[in-house]
Amino acid sequence: MSDLIFDVRNVTLRFGGVVSLNDVSLHQGRGEILAVIGPNGAGKTSLFNSLTGLYRPQEGVITFQGRDGVPLSIIGKKAHRVSAAGVARTFQASRMFSALTTFENVKIGAESHRGIGVLGAMVRGPRTRRGEHESDQRTLDLLAFVGLQEKANVVSASLSYGDRRRLEIARGLATNPQVLLLDEPAAGTNPAEKIQLTELIRRVRDERGVSILLIEHDMKLVMALAERLYVLNFGSVIAEGTPDEIRANPAVIEAYLGSAEQTEDRA
Ligand SMILES: Nc1ncnc2c1ncn2[C@@H]1O[C@H](COP(=O)(O)OP(=O)(O)OP(=O)(O)O)[C@@H](O)[C@H]1O
Numbered sequence: 001m002s003d004l005i006f007d008v009r010n011v012t013l014r015f016g017g018v019v020s021l022n023d024v025s026l027h028q029g030r031g032e033i034l035a036v037i038g039p040n041g042a043g044k045t046s047l048f049n050s051l052t053g054l055y056r057p058q059e060g061v062i063t064f065q066g067r068d069g070v071p072l073s074i075i076g077k078k079a080h081r082v083s084a085a086g087v088a089r090t091f092q093a094s095r096m097f098s099a100l101t102t103f104e105n106v107k108i109g110a111e112s113h114r115g116i117g118v119l120g121a122m123v124r125g126p127r128t129r130r131g132e133h134e135s136d137q138r139t140l141d142l143l144a145f146v147g148l149q150e151k152a153n154v155v156s157a158s159l160s161y162g163d164r165r166r167l168e169i170a171r172g173l174a175t176n177p178q179v180l181l182l183d184e185p186a187a188g189t190n191p192a193e194k195i196q197l198t199e200l201i202r203r204v205r206d207e208r209g210v211s212i213l214l215i216e217h218d219m220k221l222v223m224a225l226a227e228r229l230y231v232l233n234f235g236s237v238i239a240e241g242t243p244d245e246i247r248a249n250p251a252v253i254e255a256y257l258g259s260a261e262q263t264e265d266r267a
C-alpha cells in the first residue's frame with residue numbers, strides 16, 4: 001500500500017441538500033486497473049470530478065502522487081493544474097471537437113499540454129513552430145497505438161462510436177499522464193467494439209505504464225478488466241474487493257448487481 005497514485009480519505013461533496021459523496025475513502029495503487037461501479041446517480045462522475053479538480057468537496061483529503069513522487073493535495077487545485085500533474089480523463093459525454101479531424105483532435109491535446117493552448121495550437125505563430133514536428137510525431141504514434149492511423153484525416157463527427165471512444169483515449173494519453181480516468185468508455189459501443197476497447201485499455205496500462213481508473217456500467221467489460229473494484233451507492237462506498245468478491249457480496253447484489261447481472265447475461 002506504500003506506492004499509491006490516489007489516496008482519498010473521508011471525502012464528502014454536497015450540492016445544497018444533495019450529498020453526492022458521503023465520507024468516501026478509497027485508494028489506487030500505481031499501475032492498478034481499478035473500477036468504480038454503482039447505480040445511476042451513485043456519485044461516480046462526482047468522484048471523478050473531485051479527483052480532477054472540477055468539483056471541490058467540502059470535507060476530506062485527496063492526495064495524488066505523480067511521477068516526481070511529490071504528493072499533490074487535489075482539493076482546491078484548478079483542473080489544469082491537476083492535469084499538468086499527470087491526471088487525464090475522458091468524459092461520460094464526448095467532448096471532442098467534432099468538426100476537426102482525428103489527427104487535429106489528438107494534436108490539440110498534445111499541444112495544450114506543452115502550454116501553447118488551443119488557440120496557440122490553431123494559430124501556429126513562430127513561437128509554436130518549435131516542437132511542432134515533435135508533437136506531430138507524438139500524435140501519429142498515439143493514433144497508431146489506438147488503431148486510428150488510417151483515420152487520421154477523417155472528420156471526427158463521422159467516426160463510429162467505437163472509434164470516437166478510441167480517439168478520446170488517445171486525447172487523454174496526449175498529455176502523457178500517470179493515470180487515466182475513463183468515465184463509461186464503452187457507452188454506446190457494440191459487442192465487438194467493447195472487446196477491442198477492453199484490449200486497448202489493458203494495453204494502456206501494460207505497454208504505457210498508465211494506471212487506469214474506470215467507471216463502467218457494462219459488467220462483462222468491467223469484471224474482465226478491473227483488478228479491484230469499489231461500489232458506490234447513494235454517495236457511499238458499500239463494498240470493495242476483487243471481481244469475485246464483488247460478485248459474491250450480498251450488499252452489492254442487493255444494491256446493484258441484481259439488475260446488472262441480467263445485463264451481463266444478455267450481453
Ligand atoms: N453539479 C452538480 N450540481 C448539483 N447536483 C449534482 C452535480 N453533480 C452531481 N450532482 C448530483 O450528485 C449525484 C451523483 O451524480 P453523479 O453524476 O456523480 O452520478 P453517477 O454515479 O455518475 O451516475 P450515472 O451512472 O448516471 O452517470 C446526483 O444526485 C446528481 O444529481
Ligand SMILES: [Mg+2]
Nearest residue numbers: 044045046092
Ligand atoms: Mg456518471
